[in-house]
Amino acid sequence: MGLLVGKTAVVTGASSGIGAALVRAFLVEGASVVGAARGAEGLARACLLPGLPPALPVPTDVGDEGAVARLFATAVATYGRVDIVVNSAGTLVRGPIEELALADWEAALHINLTGVFLCSREAVRVMLRQAPASGGVRGHIVQIVSGSGVHAWVGAGAYTAAKHGVMGFSDTLREEVRHRGIKVTDVLPGMVETSMTDHPDFAEREKLAPEDVVHAVMAALTASPRALMKRVDLRNLEV
Numbered sequence: 553m554g555l556l557v558g559k560t561a562v563v564t565g566a567s568s569g570i571g572a573a574l575v576r577a578f579l580v581e582g583a584s585v586v587g588a589a590r591g592a593e594g595l596a597r598a599c600l601l602p603g604l605p606p607a608l609p610v611p612t613d614v615g616d617e618g619a620v621a622r623l624f625a626t627a628v629a630t631y632g633r634v635d636i637v638v639n640s641a642g643t644l645v646r647g648p649i650e651e652l653a654l655a656d657w658e659a660a661l662h663i664n665l666t667g668v669f670l671c672s673r674e675a676v677r678v679m680l681r682q683a684p685a686s687g688g689v690r691g692h693i694v695q696i697v698s699g700s701g702v703h704a705w706v707g708a709g710a711y712t713a714a715k716h717g718v719m720g721f722s723d724t725l726r727e728e729v730r731h732r733g734i735k736v737t738d739v740l741p742g743m744v745e746t747s748m749t750d751h752p753d754f755a756e757r758e759k760l761a762p763e764d765v766v767h768a769v770m771a772a773l774t775a776s777p778r779a780l781m782k783r784v785d786l787r788n789l790e791v
């Protein structure tokens with residue numbers, strides 16, 4: 553408890569699954585938290601944790617440039633700085649490639665890749681403007697990618713393309729900002745028990761829990777200031 557006291561975190565995809573679990577954990581650790589997702593009701597629910605100050609819900613479509621700028625402006629106006637950004641918003645598009653509609657392909661790339669770009673760009677703009685915290689770190693961006701960021705996922709070509717794109721973007725981002733005090737960590741979970749995987753096709757699979765991903769994110773966030781955890785490849789022990 554108390555590992556993130558004095559820190560402000562922005563979490564996208566905060567209304568469900570991994571993002572909602574991150575909001576809970578960050579509040580428990582004492583952070584000020586700004587949660588973003590499109591659906592206002594689910595987001596408001598996820599931002600409330602009995603006995604703790606709530607997270608600030610800011611309904612946001614991560615694919616909307618203006619909305620993302622407003623999200624970060626609200627975080628800075630409310631809490632003064634942004635120390636941690638976790639990009640967890642995402643959508644799973646599946647189907648054999650010969651049946652994949654262009655609109656579905658574009659949605660997969662827009663939310664999963666362009667959304668990460670827009671939020672990371674805004675994060676960097678804010679972090680570069682703020683003074684480093686003790687240890688010289690200005691901020692930390694964590695991308696919730698997927699094993700399909702580095703492996704093929706047969707039947708999920710658009711999702712896999714987007715996640716591979718996130719890896720290339722994030723590797724480049726890391727090298728652009730690391731000498732200016734900003735850490736970038738990619739977390740690549742295997743299958744996790746959330747609404748995204750609540751489908752009979754995945755019923756027999758051994759999955760991680762959202763809290764397992766939270767644990768990996770916390771390990772990256774609490775590494776010593778001079779240590780940069782670039783990538784966490786996370787799998788269920790049985791898979």
Ligand SMILES: NC(=O)c1ccc[n+]([C@@H]2O[C@H](COP(=O)([O-])OP(=O)(O)OC[C@H]3O[C@@H](n4cnc5c(N)ncnc54)[C@H](OP(=O)(O)O)[C@@H]3O)[C@@H](O)[C@H]2O)c1
Pocket residue numbers: 564565566567568569570571588589590591592594612613614615639640641642643663667696697698699740741742743744745746747748749
């Ligand atoms: N579950 C897995 O097996 C697994 C494995 C590896 C990686 N991941 C990745 O982990 C991340 C979180 O997934 P999850 O399993 O927690 O899924 P989830 O339970 O379906 O949650 C997805 C979240 O993203 C939000 N979202 C979707 N589109 C958005 C948009 N355009 N703008 C803002 N928010 C948006 C959703 O809220 P709204 O719909 O209200 O916007 C929701 O809060 C995703 O990036 C996913 O690809 C998941």
